[in-house]
Every structure is written in structure tokens, then in C-alpha cells.
Amino acid sequence: MFSRRQFLSTAAAVSLSTLPRIPNLRAAQYDLLIKGGRVIDPARSVDRLADVAITNGKVAALRTHIAASSAATTVDVSGKLVVPGLIDIHTHAVREKEDAALCLADGVTSIIDAGSRGSDRIDEAVDVAMAAPNRMRLLINISKTGNDPNGELLDLRKVDVDSTRRAIERHRDYVVGIKVRLSDFVAGKNDLQALKLAQSVAGPLNVPIMIHMGQSMTALPELLAVLKRGDIVTHLYSPPPNGILGADGVLLPAVLDARKRGVWFDVGNGLNKHLTWDVAERTAKAGFWPDTISTDWVPMGRADQIFNFGTVLSKLLMLGMPLSRVIGCATANAARVMPAFKGLGTLDVGATADITVMELQDGRFEYLDNEHAVRTGRQRLTTSMTFKDGRRIAAL
Numbered sequence: 001m002f003s004r005r006q007f008l009s010t011a012a013a014v015s016l017s018t019l020p021r022i023p024n025l026r027a028a029q030y031d032l033l034i035k036g037g038r039v040i041d042p043a044r045s046v047d048r049l050a051d052v053a054i055t056n057g058k059v060a061a062l063r064t065h066i067a068a069s070s071a072a073t074t075v076d077v078s079g080k081l082v083v084p085g086l087i088d089i090h091t092h093a094v095r096e097k098e099d100a101a102l103c104l105a106d107g108v109t110s111i112i113d114a115g116s117r118g119s120d121r122i123d124e125a126v127d128v129a130m131a132a133p134n135r136m137r138l139l140i141n142i143s144k145t146g147n148d149p150n151g152e153l154l155d156l157r158k159v160d161v162d163s164t165r166r167a168i169e170r171h172r173d174y175v176v177g178i179k180v181r182l183s184d185f186v187a188g189k190n191d192l193q194a195l196k197l198a199q200s201v202a203g204p205l206n207v208p209i210m211i212h213m214g215q216s217m218t219a220l221p222e223l224l225a226v227l228k229r230g231d232i233v234t235h236l237y238s239p240p241p242n243g244i245l246g247a248d249g250v251l252l253p254a255v256l257d258a259r260k261r262g263v264w265f266d267v268g269n270g271l272n273k274h275l276t277w278d279v280a281e282r283t284a285k286a287g288f289w290p291d292t293i294s295t296d297w298v299p300m301g302r303a304d305q306i307f308n309f310g311t312v313l314s315k316l317l318m319l320g321m322p323l324s325r326v327i328g329c330a331t332a333n334a335a336r337v338m339p340a341f342k343g344l345g346t347l348d349v350g351a352t353a354d355i356t357v358m359e360l361q362d363g364r365f366e367y368l369d370n371e372h373a374v375r376t377g378r379q380r381l382t383t384s385m386t387f388k389d390g391r392r393i394a395a396l
Contacts, residue, residue, distance in 0.1 A: 031055050032390055033071035034355060037082035042328030043335075043346035052082060054353040057389040062347055075392075077357050080384060083327050084345050085109030085354025086309055087334035090210070090234050090268045090294035092116045092147070093136070094125045099299060100132035104393055106308040107356035107383035109134050110334075110341050114210055114234070114296075115141035115179025118152070119163040126174045134388060135354075137340045139179040139210055140167055142198040153180075153187035153194045165201050176340040177232075178202050181212040182223060183273070192218045195226050203228065208338075210266075214238025215273060221254035229262030232337060235274040236265045236283070236290050243279060244288075251286045264337045267329075269312045270296035270370065271305055277369045284319040292337050293329040305368045310358065310381040315367045318377030323360070326381075357385035 030053040039050040039062065051066040052059060068074040087110040093099035094113045103111055111134055117125040118141040129136040143152035144160045152158055168175045180198045182191040195211065202209045210232040213220060220242045224233070236244060244255045244265075259265065267290045269275050274296060295301065295312050306312060309330065316326050335345030344352060358381050365380040386393040 028070060028072040029053075029055075030060055030066075030071040031073065032387075033066055033068060033074040034077055034082055034357070034387070035066070035068060035074055036076055036078035037080045037357065039082045039347065040324055040327050041084060041331075041347040042324050043084070043332035044348055046347070047324055050082075052347060052355065054387075054390040057353050057391075059347050059349050059351050059353050062349060075385070077385070079359075081327075081358040081360055082347075083356050083358060084331040084347050085386070085388060086330045086356050087338070087341055087345055088112065088294050088297065088309055088330070089232070089292055089334050089338055090114045090266060091297035093297060094128040094138070096299065097128060097131065099297075100128070100134055100136055102302070103297060103309070104134040104386060104388065106310065107358065107386045108309055109354035109356070109386065109388045110344055111136050112139060112176075112338060113137075114139045115181065116147050117141060118144040118146040118158075119160060119167045120144045121146060122167045122171065122175065126171050129174050133393070135341070135344075137176045137338070138171075138174055139177045140164060140175050142178055142180045142194060142201075147181070151186045151188065153190050156190050156193060156197075159194060159197050161197055161201050165205065168201070168205055168207065176338065177208040177210060179210050179212070182216045182218075183212060184215050184217050186212070187216070189217050191216045192222060192226070195223060199226055199228070208232055210234055212268070214243050215240075216242045218242070220244065221252060224254050224258040224263065227258060227261075227263050230264070230339075232264045232266055232292075233258070234266040234268035234294065234296070235270065236267055237275040237280040238273060239276045239279055245279060245282060249282055251283065251288055255288070264291040266290060266292045266294050266337075267312065267316070268294050268296040269306050269315070271298070271301055272370055275370050277373050277375055280315075280319055280369070284321070289321055289325065290316070290329055292334050293326065305370065305372075308383070310383050311367070314365065314377060314380045317379050317381070318367055318375060353387060353390035355387040356383055357387075358383050
């Protein structure tokens with residue numbers, strides 16, 4: 001097991017210089033060729049064997065049988081999946097400066113920190129995002145204190161709409177939305193009012209709100225009614241009370257109506273009361289799949305339930321979601337949900353060369369929900385290589 005310090009030292013030491021070099025007497029047409037993999041790019045409905053050529057940090061070509069001699073460096077990925085760089089829209093990766101780098105090594109080239117900081121400490125979070133090795137953006141917590149284990153919205157005096165608005169305006173390139181946690185221990189009876197206050201800021205600034213749902217005091221349909229097109233409901237598989245299923249275990253009509261209005265639904269695996277197999281299996285049986293898959297990553301999640309993005313994606317495979325749709329939730333869809341990532345999540349020619357190489361392994365693999373109940377799947381996705389802007393990042 002690597003410590004953070006050991007891992008980061010290893011990551012810093014590995015670069016394109018470690019890749020095999022192809023002798024070439026003439027100037028190479030491409031900087032890098034990723035050859036022989038199964039390319040899955042849901043944004044363009046691509047799922048086939050192909051080679052990906054990269055020049056100046058951009059995808060220069062995607063087709064079969066690109067000659068190795070045309071590239072300065074060739075990487076053979078036969079038997080592996082080649083997908084756009086993974087996008088995790090729900091993490092908490094600003095708490096320690098190493099967190100973003102650990103996610104990057106797991107194949108996550110673009111990342112959202114979802115409300116760890118409020119207006120009191122948003123400048124500090126922006127500094128972390130600016131220094132992150134992957135593309136990090138932030139949702140500002142509507143409470144000026146940020147996430148508080150004692151409940152940041154139990155006292156609405158912690159909601160300062162003016163300071164929140166000013167923080168977003170000051171950092172428009174990095175602060176790209178607002179996070180509101182609505183569980184009973186976070187907001188109590190203030191959940192609906194806190195959401196309305198957040199919307200009073202988000203609406204005029206045209207930024208999305210992400211709500212943390214499940215176990216709220218207010219019924220979910222009342223909360224959904226406040227959401228606008230482009231807003232996000234995370235923790236889709238939260239257990240009762242006030243999850244997406246009614247007392248009869250059937251999907252609430254208000255959930256279907258919200259999706260029709262353009263509200264997005266996200267997984268947000270997390271560690272506590274965010275995902276149970278009962279809710280996930282009932283929802284899958286109803287055919288209501290998530291728009292995006294995210295981890296709700298925190299450092300302790302590397303050793304419990306989450307482990308890495310590939311593990312969370314594998315849980316959806318186990319539930320019966322098709323592979324291309326799973327990949328789409330972590331690439332093309334995530335880029336659509338977060339306007340700050342427009343143009344990412346694809347391997348189209350001219351796109352930024354963020355690429356994750358994964359393996360789809362067959363076998364018996366155990367997966368945990370937040371109650372540590374075990375389900376066994378027959379497949380597992382793991383990351384074997386990560387490229388950001390056309391440059392390789394070290395992997396464990």
C-alpha cells in the first residue's frame with residue numbers, strides 16, 4: 001500500500017519519457033499514438049477497435065490502423081478500453097492538496113469539489129483548484145462555513161447570499177455552481193428555505209445548484225419543485241425517508257417530472273446514507289438510470305466502499321447498466337451537466353486529449369453499499385493509464 005507521499009513522489013517521477021520510443025528518421029506526424037484499444041466515446045456513439053493519435057495536446061485522428069511510424073511515441077493498449085478522460089462531478093478534494101492528484105491517477109482528468117467550502121473560505125479552495133494537476137472546479141456551499149459535520153444549515157444566519165454572490169462573481173472561472181445539503185442533520189426544518197435562498201443567487205447568475213437529497217424534513221417533491229433546468233440531484237440511491245421512492249417502493253411521479261423539466265440525477269456514492277442496494281435495485285428495475293455517476297470522494301473513501309472511480313462505475317455495471325451508458329455517465333453526460341466542462345468528455349478530433357485507459361475484467365467481484373451489504377458482480381472496471389492534455393500521468 002502506497003502512502004500519499006510515496007505515491008506523489010512516484011507520480012512526479014513518471015512522464016512521457018518513460019514510454020517506448022519509436023525510431024523515426026523524419027519528423028513525426030503525431031506526438032503520441034494510443035494503439036490497438038477498444039475506443040468507447042458515447043458522445044459520438046463510437047464503440048470499436050481504433051487508434052487515437054495526439055498532437056499538441058489535442059486528438060488529431062481516430063481511426064483504425066494508424067501507422068506506429070507516424071508518431072514520436074506509441075503506447076500499445078491492445079485488450080483495453082480507451083475512453084475520454086473521466087469526469088467526477090461530486091467529490092470533496094480540496095481538504096488536502098494531494099487529493100486531486102490521487103483522483104487523477106485513478107483516471108479522473110476533470111473534477112468538481114461539491115461544496116466543501118462556503119464563502120468564508122472559498123478563496124482558499126480556489127487556490128487549491130488552480131494548483132490541481134487535473135481540471136478542478138468548485139461548487140460553493142450556500143452556507144458560508146462550508147460542509148459542517150454538526151449541520152451547516154441548522155442556523156440560517158450562516159447563509160449569506162450577498163457574500164455567496166460576490167464569491168461566484170469574483171471567481172467565475174472556478175466557482176461554477178452552488179451546493180445545498182438538505183438532510184435532516186444538516187438543515188433540519190430549514191431545508192426548503194435554504195434551497196430557495198440558494199436559488200435566489202443561482203438563478204440570476206445562471207449557475208446550477210446541486211442538492212444533496214435523502215432523509216430531509218421536507219418531502220422530496222416540494223424540494224424538486226424549486227429546482228430549475230440544469231440543476232442536479234445527487235445521492236440518487238439514498239434510502240428513506242424522502243428519497244426518490246414512495247412508501248410503496250415505487251418511483252415518485254415528481255422525480256419523473258423533474259427529469260422531464262431538465263433536472264439531472266447523479267449517483268454520489270459517498271459513505272453514509274447515500275446508496276443502498278434496495279433503492280438502487282428497485283430504481284434499476286424501474287428503468288430509471290442516473291444521468292451521471294460520481295463518487296462523493298473523500299480521502300477515507302479510498303479504503304472503504306468507494307476505493308476509486310472504477311469501482312463506483314462497476315457497481316452500475318453490476319446493476320445492469322450497459323457499459324457504453326456507464327462510460328457516458330462519467331464522460332459525455334458529465335460534461336453536459338457541468339457547463340464548465342463543455343467540449344470535454346469526448347475523443348472527437350480537435351478535442352482536448354484527456355484519455356483514460358481502462359481494463360474490463362471478468363470474474364467475481366464484491367461491491368459494498370453504505371450499509372456494507374455485499375453484492376457480487378461479474379465485471380470490474382479498473383484504470384491502467386491516464387493522459388491529460390496528451391501527457392501520461394503515473395498510475396499505481
